[in-house]
Amino acid sequence: MTERPVTGRWLEDLPEGLVVRHAVTRTITEGDNTLFSTLTMNPQPLHLDAHFAAESEFGQRLVNSMMTLAMLVGLSVYELTLGTTVANLGFGAIAFPTPMFHGDTLRVESTVLSARPSSSRPGQGIVTFEHRGYNQRDELTARCERTALMRRRPQ
Numbered sequence: 001m002t003e004r005p006v007t008g009r010w011l012e013d014l015p016e017g018l019v020v021r022h023a024v025t026r027t028i029t030e031g032d033n034t035l036f037s038t039l040t041m042n043p044q045p046l047h048l049d050a051h052f053a054a055e056s057e058f059g060q061r062l063v064n065s066m067m068t069l070a071m072l073v074g075l076s077v078y079e080l081t082l083g084t085t086v087a088n089l090g091f092g093a094i095a096f097p098t099p100m101f102h103g104d105t106l107r108v109e110s111t112v113l114s115a116r117p118s119s120s121r122p123g124q125g126i127v128t129f130e131h132r133g134y135n136q137r138d139e140l141t142a143r144c145e146r147t148a149l150m151r152r153r154p155q
Helices: 030-039 050-054 065-080
Strands: 019-021 085-095 105-117 124-134 140-151
Touching: 019 065, 030 065, 065 105, 065 124, 065 140, 085 124, 105 140
Parallel strands: none
Antiparallel strands: 019 105, 085 140, 105 124, 124 140
16 A cells, blocks of 8 residues: 655644644636535525526625535645544534635635544544635635544654
8 A cells, every 4th residue: 555645734733722824725616616516416596596696685606605614624634634634523613704706715724722632542632623714805704613533643
């Protein structure tokens, strides 16, 4: 088996209060939003119907908030959990204070809210992250708390 590179952080590299401003950003296109919405069986016309959305209070289609949430977490993976996470344990406190539109660019910052060794898994620990997403105007567009089971640094 080929060993894969690890760019994520081990439990020991995730102290409470650590803030990571993630380097990778992503501009969301109409195609992204349409594909995600149809792939996930979400027929909401606010995401798919330009004429319907034009008559809404937003005046245009919204990016599917589940896609925003997925990208919020995904943009954090390379610098936090790639090769070092065992599993997501749960999500909490998810909010979307400002909508995303086609052509908006998402950037993400993460803070470690808590980190501790697991009491039942000696080589692992539990970390709770807060991920915050901002658009190109520095408006908070999404935030969530995510708890993950993380690997400890190998001996």
